[in-house]
Amino acid sequence: MPSADPSDDLSDDRARPRSDLQSEARTEPRSLIASLFRRGVALDLQTIDLCFLAALSLRADRTGAASFQEDELFDVFEQVAELGASTTAEPAKKRGSHVVRRLREQKLLVRVDGAGVLRAGEYALSRLASAVVGFFLEDEALTRESLTILSASLVSCLEAVAVAARSATTEDAWRHTVTAPLRVTLFDLVSGIERRQRGFDLQQEEFQRAIGALLAADWFGAVERCTALLETTSATLRELNEILLGHGPRLGELLHEVQELAASAARDDAELAAKSAAEHVDRVAAWGGARQRAWSDYHDWVHRYLRDVVRLDPSRTLVHRLREQLAGRGAKAYSLTVASAPPMKLLRPAHVEPPHVPVRRPKKERDVEPELTTPRDPDAALEASMRRALEEGATGLAAVTERATEGHELDDRFQTAGKVAQILPRLATVRAPRERVWTPAGDGLLVEEWPIEREETGS
Amino acid sequence: MTDPRFVRLEDVILDECFPELDLALRRGRHVDRNDAEWYALLTDGQEFLEPLYRRYGCELIQKSEGYFYLLPTNERLGRRQLSASEMMVGQALALLYLDPKAVEDGGLVTREQVLGHLAGVVGSEALVVALNPKRKRYDERVAAETVRSKVTDAIRRLGLLGFVEQLDEERLRLRPSLMRFAEPVRGSGSPEGELERLVAAGEIVLKEGRDEPDAGGEADEEPSTDDDEDDLPGGHRGAEDDDGDHRGAEDDASRAPE
Numbered sequence: 001m002p003s004a005d006p007s008d009d010l011s012d013d014r015a016r017p018r019s020d021l022q023s024e025a026r027t028e029p030r031s032l033i034a035s036l037f038r039r040g041v042a043l044d045l046q047t048i049d050l051c052f053l054a055a056l057s058l059r060a061d062r063t064g065a066a067s068f069q070e071d072e073l074f075d076v077f078e079q080v081a082e083l084g085a086s087t088t089a090e091p092a093k094k095r096g097s098h099v100v101r102r103l104r105e106q107k108l109l110v111r112v113d114g115a116g117v118l119r120a121g122e123y124a125l126s127r128l129a130s131a132v133v134g135f136f137l138e139d140e141a142l143t144r145e146s147l148t149i150l151s152a153s154l155v156s157c158l159e160a161v162a163v164a165a166r167s168a169t170t171e172d173a174w175r176h177t178v179t180a181p182l183r184v185t186l187f188d189l190v191s192g193i194e195r196r197q198r199g200f201d202l203q204q205e206e207f208q209r210a211i212g213a214l215l216a217a218d219w220f221g222a223v224e225r226c227t228a229l230l231e232t233t234s235a236t237l238r239e240l241n242e243i244l245l246g247h248g249p250r251l252g253e254l255l256h257e258v259q260e261l262a263a264s265a266a267r268d269d270a271e272l273a274a275k276s277a278a279e280h281v282d283r284v285a286a287w288g289g290a291r292q293r294a295w296s297d298y299h300d301w302v303h304r305y306l307r308d309v310v311r312l313d314p315s316r317t318l319v320h321r322l323r324e325q326l327a328g329r330g331a332k333a334y335s336l337t338v339a340s341a342p343p344m345k346l347l348r349p350a351h352v353e354p355p356h357v358p359v360r361r362p363k364k365e366r367d368v369e370p371e372l373t374t375p376r377d378p379d380a381a382l383e384a385s386m387r388r389a390l391e392e393g394a395t396g397l398a399a400v401t402e403r404a405t406e407g408h409e410l411d412d413r414f415q416t417a418g419k420v421a422q423i424l425p426r427l428a429t430v431r432a433p434r435e436r437v438w439t440p441a442g443d444g445l446l447v448e449e450w451p452i453e454r455e456e457t458g459s
Numbered sequence: 460m461t462d463p464r465f466v467r468l469e470d471v472i473l474d475e476c477f478p479e480l481d482l483a484l485r486r487g488r489h490v491d492r493n494d495a496e497w498y499a500l501l502t503d504g505q506e507f508l509e510p511l512y513r514r515y516g517c518e519l520i521q522k523s524e525g526y527f528y529l530l531p532t533n534e535r536l537g538r539r540q541l542s543a544s545e546m547m548v549g550q551a552l553a554l555l556y557l558d559p560k561a562v563e564d565g566g567l568v569t570r571e572q573v574l575g576h577l578a579g580v581v582g583s584e585a586l587v588v589a590l591n592p593k594r595k596r597y598d599e600r601v602a603a604e605t606v607r608s609k610v611t612d613a614i615r616r617l618g619l620l621g622f623v624e625q626l627d628e629e630r631l632r633l634r635p636s637l638m639r640f641a642e643p644v645r646g647s648g649s650p651e652g653e654l655e656r657l658v659a660a661g662e663i664v665l666k667e668g669r670d671e672p673d674a675g676g677e678a679d680e681e682p683s684t685d686d687d688e689d690d691l692p693g694g695h696r697g698a699e700d701d702d703g704d705h706r707g708a709e710d711d712a713s714r715a716p717e
Contacts, residue, residue, distance in 0.1 A: 208562070208563050208564075208565075209563055211562050211563070212559050212560055212562045212563035213559075215559035215562055216559040216560070219559075297565060298565045300492075301562075301565045301566050302562055302565070304524075304525070304635065305561070305562055305566075308523070308524045308525075308635065308638065309556070309557055312645075313557070317647075318557065318641055318644060318645055319554065319557050319558075321641075321644035321650060322550060322553060322554055322557070322640075322641050322644050323554060323580055324644075325550060325643075325644055325650075326547065326550040326551060326554065326577075326580050326581060327580050327581055327582070327585075328581070328585065328589075330644065330650065331643075331650040331651050331654060332651075332654060332665050332666070333546075333665070333666040334546075334643055334654060334657075334658075334663040334664065334665050334666060335540040335541050335542075335543075335546055335663060335664050335666055336540065336541045336546070336549070336639060336640065336662065336663055337530065337531065337538055337539070337540055337661055337662060337663060337664060338487035338528070338538065338539060338540075338541065338620060339484065339485055339486065339487045339517060339528070339529040339530070339531050339536060339537065339538055340486065340487050340537045340538050340539040341485035341486055341536050341537040342537055
């Protein structure tokens with residue numbers, strides 16, 4: 001899918017081969033989706049764009065042309081524009097230029113001549129454009145014929161691959177005769193079946209709508225046509241499922257053989273390709289069963305409806321009367337009677353309760369006996385530690401403060417330092433000279449030093 | 460000719476599915492082909508089960524659309540009448556069952572479609588009045604919410620009775636037993652005559668009008684908004700416990716074998 005807003009850093013993603021992206025999608029779907037998000041992939045198509053692409057595709061089919069000259073392109077656009085009722089006054093040529101630019105930006109139309117500005121370009125529809133147009137133009141639903149042919153081709157292709165795998169000895173032989181056919185031919189054939197299966201699903205959905213519309217338009221008269229449609233579709237689905245079930249085991253057997261041969265020859269690529277093909281084939285085979293089950297439910301429901309509702313009420317009187325009744329215009333209001341047995345009473349086994357003991361709070365002693373406690377005097381403790389410091393020969397306020405506040409937190413020491421200064425003059429004779437030196441009293445604390453005068457014991 | 464599955468009543472009763480099926484039928488469950496095992500048991504054991512249930516004062520009814528149910532003819536087993544909201548929603552569902560559009564989706568409808576159909580046929584105003592019978596004045600928003608909640612509740616109860624199969628919060632599958640709601644207006648005769656016949660058979664009960672209080676006690680509880688509670692008589696609220704128990708039992712009844 002094209003990116004609306006390409007950027008340089010994404011060139012790696014774009015340059016990678018598609019096979020790489022597919023293999024990554026199998027192993028790492030999240031990263032691939034993330035890469036699509038990064039690239040900002042988007043499609044913005046208007047009716048005129050789709051009609052123009054469809055007209056180009058039809059013209060290519062009719063004339064057998066692989067590409068279109070610029071003049072041809074605008075010629076086709078003018079014809080398309082004439083068919084649609086345009087509301088703009090813009091000339092067709094100018095509108096054509098816009099449409100071509102939009103389609104080129106979205107990689108739906110590619111320039112194939114490579115002449116650049118030298119001459120007018122030559123354009124072709126891209127694979128994306130062909131797929132988009134194919135969805136609207138081609139009625140590619142799975143039929144008995146197409147499934148038989150595709151399944152038979154699938155079996156013969158796989159038989160050839162199995163024969164090649166049995167005799168392959170070199171790496172080249174494995175690559176060219178086993179891995180490549182599994183990845184290209186088999187993939188294309190199985191994808192072809194899958195694409196038609198999706199077409200069939202779409203047809204079924206439309207078909208269900210058609211049955212509803214037939215009954216709405218022609219109530220009783222539509223019964224036969226609805227029954228015929230139901231039976232035809234049931235038969236087709238049954239046939240398709242039978243074909244898928246018939247070929248399924250043979251395909252599985254061949255792919256299993258190729259996988260085992262590749263494993264024994266240590267050809268990882270071929271083994272991986274066979275494994276991936278087997279998964280793809282299983283998915284295709286499972287479709288038949290799933291659709292038949294879903295269809296069976298729908299088939300039963302519609303049959304019951306045709307039998308119980310349409311056939312028994314050909315003139316739709318019942319619907320009319322019921323509507324009247326619901327709207328309150330009926331005969332009398334009524335109410336349906338339904339059985340309503342009370343639930344069974346399951347009796348519990350008899351259980352003797354122990355004697356009931358009243359819940360009481362234990363008595364609590366309200367008066368507490370007084371206790372003898374020793375009063376704590378923090379100042380006395382401080383004074384004692386200061387005395388010890390003095391006895392040990394502290395020479396000034398800083399030394400006493402450091403010893404008395406040892407082991408305290410900084411804030412606590414700061415507060416205690418004041419008390420030390422207050423108590424110290426009572427314990428010793430201190431001098432307070434005019435110029436007092438700021439002296440460290442332990443870590444982070446400075447005090448003005450007061451030297452302590454000690455009595456000369458010897459004199 | 461193949462051997463019959465059951466040769467005596469004992470064989471039917473000893474079947475693995477019987478206890479669940481029996482309880483479900485007694486609680487008003489309608490059984491159709493979608494309940495494959497139950498339906499097969501009823502079809503194969505019908506000749507033994509009919510006399511059995513008759514002894515309990517019930518008829519095991521089989522309808523041509525392919526469904527069974529138990530119809531009590533006396534009070535021995537217990538019976539109830541569907542509420543006004545259940546009847547309205549049931550009739551709307553029956554109309555949807557008869558609508559050709561149902562064919563498109565194989566009988567799948569959404570709750571919103573049911574509401575839309577009801578409003579379309581009955582009319583929004585009339586629907587609000589019918590589902591708020593005790594109210595004299597309406598707040599538009601509260602009344603609409605009441606209608607939605609009553610319809611949802613009615614769908615849930617009809618699901619327990621086997622009239623619809625609730626696939627998820629929004630989607631439900633219509634079942635053939637819905638045709639019971641159309642029974643009185645079927646046939647080529649006059650609806651009055653058909654009503655008389657059904658009343659005599661005990662299939663339906665005639666009502667004075669749509670505004671009549673619901674029978675059975677469990678139906679049509681007011682939603683628990685503050686202003687609604689003011690309108691509820693005290694005795695009515697007291698009935699909710701019984702209702703709750705009963706619903707629990709119905710939940711069991713709704714469990715059909717896969």
